[in-house]
Structures are given as C-alpha cells and as structure tokens.
Amino acid sequence: MARRIVVLISGTGSGMTAIADACSGDRLDAVVAGVLADRSCAGLELAAGRGLRTRIVDPADYPSRSEWNRALAGEVGALEPDLVLLAGFMRVLGPVFVDAFPRRLINIHPSLLPAFPGAHAVKEALEAGVKVTGTTVHLVDHEVDHGPILLQEPVRTQPGDTETTLHARIKEVEHVVLVEACRMMLSGDLDAGGAGAAGSRLHQDA
Numbered sequence: 001m002a003r004r005i006v007v008l009i010s011g012t013g014s015g016m017t018a019i020a021d022a023c024s025g026d027r028l029d030a031v032v033a034g035v036l037a038d039r040s041c042a043g044l045e046l047a048a049g050r051g052l053r054t055r056i057v058d059p060a061d062y063p064s065r066s067e068w069n070r071a072l073a074g075e076v077g078a079l080e081p082d083l084v085l086l087a088g089f090m091r092v093l094g095p096v097f098v099d100a101f102p103r104r105l106i107n108i109h110p111s112l113l114p115a116f117p118g119a120h121a122v123k124e125a126l127e128a129g130v131k132v133t134g135t136t137v138h139l140v141d142h143e144v145d146h147g148p149i150l151l152q153e154p155v156r157t158q159p160g161d162t163e164t165t166l167h168a169r170i171k172e173v174e175h176v177v178l179v180e181a182c183r184m185m186l187s188g189d190l191d192a193g194g195a196g197a198a199g200s201r202l203h204q205d206a
C-alpha cells in the first residue's frame with residue numbers, strides 16, 4: 001500500500017508542491033494523503049487544484065491552544081499518515097500534537113540550524129552577514145526548530161541579496177532536500193545523507 005504523507009502549510013506551499021510532484025512522478029513512492037493549514041492560503045488552493053484533500057484548522061475556532069492541538073492531531077491522524085511534514089507551517093505545535101506522531105513528524109527550516117531558528121531565519125542570516133546559510137530538515141521535538149537533524153544543505157549568500165532573492169534560492173534547494181528527506185523517512189534509511197546522528201537516536205528511541 002502506498003505510504004501516506006500529510007503536509008501542513010501556512011503560505012505559498014512550494015514545498016508541498018515539490019512533494020506532490022515527486023509523488024505524482026516516480027521520485028517518491030508515496031501519496032499526499034492531505035494538506036492542512038491553520039489559515040486560508042495560496043498553498044491550500046494549489047493543493048485543492050491538484051485534487052488533494054485539504055482542510056483548515058484555525059486556532060481562532062478553538063477555546064485554547066491545547067484544544068486546537070488536539071483537533072489538529074485528530075484531523076491529521078484520521079488521514080493515517082506514515083509521515084507528517086511541516087512545510088512552512090507557521091504555528092508552534094504543542095506536546096499534544098508532537099507526541100501524537102513520534103518519529104513521524106519532520107520540519108523544514110530555511111537556515112543551517114541551530115543557527116537562526118524562528119520565523120525570520122533568512123532575514124536574520126542576511127543581517128548577520130553570513131556568507132553561507134541553507135536549509136535543514138529535522139525531526140520535531142518539543143522545542144521550536146529543534147530536534148535530530150536529518151539533512152542539511154548550504155546556500156551561499158550573494159552580494160546584493162535581499163530576503164526575497166536569498167529565500168528563493170534556499171527554496172530551490174529545499175525542494176530537492178525535502179523529497180530526499182521524505183524518501184529517507186519512509187524507507188527507514190536514516191543513516192543516509194549525513195543523518196547518522198539523527199538515525200542512531202531514532203533507532204535507540206524505537
């Protein structure tokens with residue numbers, strides 16, 4: 001049976017599109033079982049346009065953050081995911097959600113973590129004057145933008161870069177890295193691609 005990926009987004013959904021494209025072609029032996037967002041966004045429209053199942057779970061519709069986390073975990077769990085991917089999901093998830101998907105929840109972040117965690121990673125990298133930044137895919141733990149690192153790829157900054165130009169080049173790399181990270185997670189091939197530490201921690205946890 002095809003492995004099932006659920007993608008959580010908040011924005012343009014270019015990472016979600018890269019995964020859906022890889023699933024439609026032969027680069028990823030999986031299906032996108034659903035795309036969920038915390039708000040209406042362009043990525044959700046793209047997903048719906050491709051015939052994917054979509055759903056908004058807006059924190060404003062719940063009395064508390066933990067109720068929202070519970071509802072979101074319920075919606076995602078109902079899709080029976082083998083892998084849950086945070087691809088530009090701009091809300092912090094609490095333990096109720098994170099603990100519902102042990103060793104199945106990954107995030108992509110536009111910096112070489114642990115440098116520049118948080119919502120302004122690309123801007124902060126530029127402001128810091130770094131010559132190299134990049135992208136990280138990691139397993140999600142209870143801290144923001146933190147957890148065993150699966151894959152990282154560097155991206156060089158260029159003279160005259162703006163947040164927009166640099167983020168666009170990072171996203172190009174992210175779209176390749178994301179597919180590889182999903183492939184690794186779904187195949188259990190966690191020692192590939194430099195994910196040795198994450199892999200061994202995962203195996204110990206299993």
Ligand code: GRF
Pocket residue numbers: 009010011012013014015016043087088089108109110170171174
């Ligand atoms: C990506 O750069 C990802 O690393 C970050 O948010 C961005 C999402 O972009 N977490 P998109 O919505 O997939 O285009």
